[in-house]
Amino acid sequence: MEITTLVFLAFVGVSCLVYYIVPKKIQWCVLLVASLLFFVFSSALLTIYMLITTGITYAGALIIQKNRDLFVIKKKELPKEERKSYKQKSKKRQKILVAIFSVSVIAILVALKYCNFLGDIVNSVAGMFALNKLIPEFNILLPLGISYYTLMSVSYIVDVHRGLIVAERNPFRVLLFVSYFPHIVEGPFDRYKDLDKQFRTPHKFDYEKFTGSIVLIMFGLYKKLVIADRIGFVLSDYFDNVTENSMLGLSIVTVLYTFQLYMDFSGCIDIVSGVSELFGVRVAQNFRQPFFSKSINEFWRRWHITLGLWLKEYVFYPITLSGHFKKVNQFVRKHTKNKTLSTFVPAAYSLFFVWFCNGLWHGASIKFILYGLYYYVLMMIGQLLTPLFNFIKNKLHIKNGRIFRSFQILRTFFIVNIGMLLFKSATVSDFLGYLSSALFNLKGSDLAWAIPGNFDLIIILIGLLLVSVVGVIKEKGINIIQVLNTKIFIIKWIAILFLLFSVLLTGAFGVEYGEMAAIYAQF
Amino acid sequence: MEKLLEILAIIKPGVDFTKSSSIVDDGILDSMDIARLVGEIGDEFDVEIEVTDLVPENFNSIDAIMKMIERLEDED
Amino acid sequence: MEVKKHVLHILRFLCFMLIVTILLCYFSNVLKVNEIRSSTGRNQVVQEFNAEYKDSIDVLLAGDSTSLNSFVPAKLWKDEKITSYALGYGYAYPSEIYFDIKKIFERQKPKILLLEVSFMVGELEVIDNNLYCQDTVNGLVDYFNDELLGNINYIFPVMKYKSSFKDKTLGDMFTIKPKALNNIYKGYSIKKNVLAPSEKLKPEKNTDLINNGEIYTRKIKNLCEKNNCKMILIFAPQIACWTEVKHNIILNLSEKLGVEFVDYNVNTDKLIKNFSWNTDTADGGTHLNYSGATKVTNAIKNLILNDDSFCKSSFDQKIIKKWNKDSEDFFREMEGN
Structure with a gap:
């Protein structure tokens, strides 16, 4: 669905209508449903990739949060001499977790978007050794906004790691952040903290x-x-x-x-x-x-x-x-x-x-x-x-x-x-x-x-x-x-x-x- | 304090940092300058600066930077 | 207080929409005027229908530019006194054709609609053989968009006619009732040169109905049924854009819809007398020249005359007089060159 078409404007119009009619507590659900519909109407079954990325992001953030919480609790229990080494161990573990989950979502992006580019590089190198076309060219369709939602997912994971936000327990809220239809097409890159606050605020219809x-x-x-x-x-x-x-x-x-x-x-x-x-x-x-x-x-x-x-x-x-x-x-x-x-x-x-x-x-x-x-x-x-x-x-x-x-x-x-x-x-x-x-x-x-x-x-x-x-x-x-x-x-x-x-x-x-x-x- | 001013003089010569209380907000130091500064501070004062420390409040004035350094020295 | 505020807002909104409606009416009119005045224009044909008397067209041929060059309404009148018109433009979209036919039905009651199918079948941009249902989804979104656009343009054709905005003159801004220009060609687009085909057609991959062709053909059929019009699918003779695959696709569609399908590319010698690709095409097989169009018109004439359900209308003197004159003018021009 192109954003400069009538059907998109009609879609927005209907979403607005529903948004301001429903009870304010579930306004964010309207946005979630609208975003998912928009995604499916743009990418059909490729939506699965976005869902996988969201799943990894959601789970990863929770695991990292658990590690953080554990660290805070245990640090207090330990005697002073052992604190520094525990802190280092915990930090290292956390960094590894962040790396695993960030790299996973980026790997999906790389695999879909950059595989032919990487393939070309491998083939050129192989060509120097007279090996012909080792890696074939793939015809790959990309899900909508993958370059945008992948980076936003990474920002969410890292922000949890840095303690800027607390990992969200409700997977649907994370899904809303990742798939939010206004910023999925061309950005901007939003931070979870900024959007989540607004999603939780009740919105009254203001005509002006x-x-x-x-x-x-x-x-x-x-x-x-x-x-x-x-x-x-x-x-x-x-x-x-x-x-x-x-x-x-x-x-x-x-x-x-x-x-x-x-x-x-x-x-x-x-x-x-x-x-x-x-x-x-x-x-x-x-x-x-x-x-x-x-x-x-x-x-x-x-x-x-x-x-x-x-x-x-x-x-x-x-x-x-x-x-x-x-x-x-x-x-x-x-x-x-x-x-x-x-x-x-x-x-x-x-x-x-x-x-x-x-x-x-x-x-x-x-x-x-x-x-x-x-x-x-x-x-x-x-x-x-x-x-x-x-x-x-x-x-x-x-x-x-x-x-x-x-x-x-x-x-x-x-x-x-x-x-x-x-x-x-x-x-x-x-x-x-x-x-x-x-x-x-x-x-x-x-x-x-x-x-x-x-x-x-x-x-x-x-x-x-x-x-x-x-x-x-x-x-x-x-x-x-x-x-x-x-x-x-x-x-x-x-x-x-x-x-x-x-x-x-x-x-x-x-x-x-x-x-x-x-x-x-x-x- | 003097060491800090020395470092700042190398990164951005000719600027009087003692007078400003909005170094980052006014754009006197941009993110590349901050990066250089952080590298130097890390070495000179033997502290570990986290990304979460990289907020304007910690760098907007000489006092703020010193406070941050002292806090990090204590934490370890 | 809250209620008062809301009421004021609603009034403001309604006022605004009123202004928008008035402006839309005004600009639609302005563009319509210009559309009629300019001698080229995608939407010109629909406007020119207004120069014909109400309920005076018996046969309508619709399609893309192929249909425009394959049929000479003046000849159908000369030979059998049957009134007909050709509606078409290059790169026609099924939704466009549908809404234009709908517009024409407001003032005309044709008994036969010959729908030339070239525009609705072609090469699909299938990347993954619809593995991810991308085509289905795209088709659905396009359908909603076409419906919205088509319906809005039906009432306020600002977006449809806006391309003619370029050639505007000041006079257009103030004309209220545009007068349609008479058209002696009745939609037929003349091509005189002869260029025999030389290239063999490259087979297309992934041929299928495109741009929601099936949905709109069905809608056109329903429209025809409502207006007591018989729809027949035809495939005008062409080398550049015909393949057996396309023939089968349209055949399937015609069976699904329960309508007749006449393909002039199959058994061409039997259907069209004396037809030859060496003499009858103007550009190597895409469009026919006058000679080819005349022969195809004869074939279509036979098709219509052999149709049991068809009986031509008996017209008023004024309509007969107009068509006689237009037909005379047309043939005079053709012979003169």
Whole structure:
């Protein structure tokens, strides 16, 4: 069930109706039933995989919780001398348990999503020894949102291990968290604590908040159907038909694609956030006007926020605080006297894994891994060269004014666009091909494919303008929906009517446009 | 206290940390800086910092960081 | 106080829905006007039906672009004085065809509906041989979506016609009662060139009814029964998209539904006089040219005349006059080129 279809909106409508009619104590059950129905209507029998993951997660968390509780009790009983060794033993046992259960659920993800990628690697290595195709290619269907619910399950297990939450005894509540339909399609990655609290709160129907959420949903539909899908349609022929990319042509296409990806992803996130808020449940924020970023570091704190947070919490910190990392730290210290280097290298070491995983999560191919490492390398270089940049900045008396900030924003935008071109390219060699063909090529024979026709161009520009204005307002810290909820309702009417009829009349759907499924739902 | 300030000076030179009470919230130290800091603190003070300690409250001011270090030294 | 608040909210909601309804009506109208005015348009045919007199069409042919090129209504009138019309467009969806036929039935009472089946059978994207019941589930979701979309578009065709929004003019915004343009082709799409087929058809894998073809064919049949119309499934002659597998699939469907099935790809020489792939196709076997269409029309004519249940309507003078004129204009144009 695509989230931009009428049947999905009808599904949400019916769910809302039931949700606000039933006794507040079982509202969460309505969400559970709706989520399971949504899952089955998307993945049919593949739902079993999600149920298995949930089962492992639920059981694992309970076992880890038991171990924690046992530790607390026993520690008090033991005499002081034995406490330290018991603590170490218990901790080690717990770490092993966490590892077993986390690895189990991730193994399911790897087996389904990455088996062909791994198979290719094995086959290439085998090929070097003249052994042909050891591992066949599997045709595997993925259950809905497996990349999302797997990582959220791991976060639940680890949060129980860290004592942030107590393991849930009711398996259905864990199932609701894992399968919650607003965040299963494209995220965001929620933490169990945040959602569980809201699932347990009774929700009364609030007309203003409800209609405010509808504005958000309409805005998301506008971004996705009017802007993103339109750009997708316009660009669909470029890479197939153009053999010689010009600098201008490739630039236009890349910028358009970057906007398409942003409108598609953030639009869908707006839709699912709005849908979740219809039920009074707020999901985590995933975008915060990313194109206002002044550095790539900042960009990844504003784009796909929850993925960055997940990687920070469950990859970066564990690696940085691990014993293994301490050894690396000590090794570096022994071998260099330079203090900057000795603090930089270990952090760079753990960050490598973060960006490797970021890239790999996006797709099972070398290209995606390089996508993640592209940002890693640039960030590390930036970090190392910061003293130099500061020196130059001071020498040239450049102040942190508007001009410099604009320069930073444009610079970041440029870097991000190169990254997006890599993201869009089918393979790394394609990416390099586009760049090399476009370099110094001022001919422009590909512009016909790159520039949208009049009608499409106007609609895209209006859309970009509207979204930019909204972005500027939000940058200033104004929560637009909240403001709409408090002002006179006619303004909300105008917003909904404008967005609704823009989508109906200028939405890029229907036979002429073909179907453009949400890009990030394929992960 | 001095050791801590020394470490911070290497990680982020030119910043006066004694004046701030919202080091993390203001973004003066980002997560990479925290990671480096944690590595150094772990070595210098011989404490084990847990992930659950990595919350803004523990790093927002020099006092907060010192308090956390002292607490961890006691626990062991 | 609580009750008052709720009542206010309900009033607000109803007011809002009223405004939405008015805007939907307005924009549907605007787009309808434009749809009629533009000379191309997927939904043009349904609009052009409005240029015909009420209850003046006896035979309706519906399908995708294949059907548009295989049947010449003007010829059926010239030879036997039977009124007919072709409804079709490329990449037709079963749900689309169903709702369009439903729309046509509002003003017309055809006695025979010839449903050309090319659009409902094709290659299924089966990945796992339905091991996980994915196809069943997808089909169900698509059906609900098609029903919602179809019914909404039936009343407020904003989403259906919106593609024509591009060519809007200011005048369209203010026209209240759009006047339908007359169409002398009656849905027939002329192709004049000749291109004999050269490639052999590649066998398709996983051929089956697609896009809920069965459900909608059944619905079309029920619609016909309600309107005293006889539905006959036909497979127009084509090299590009016909296989024996498809023939069997449609045969099964026709037996299930209890309707007649005439496949012009089987025993073509017997069914269509003088038909030849060397002279009668415009693009190597997908669409027929005028010569081929004329021959197929003759075959369809025989089919209709041999049908015991069919008896053509006796029309008013004004209808006969219109059809005579339209038919004359049509043949004059065909001979002129």
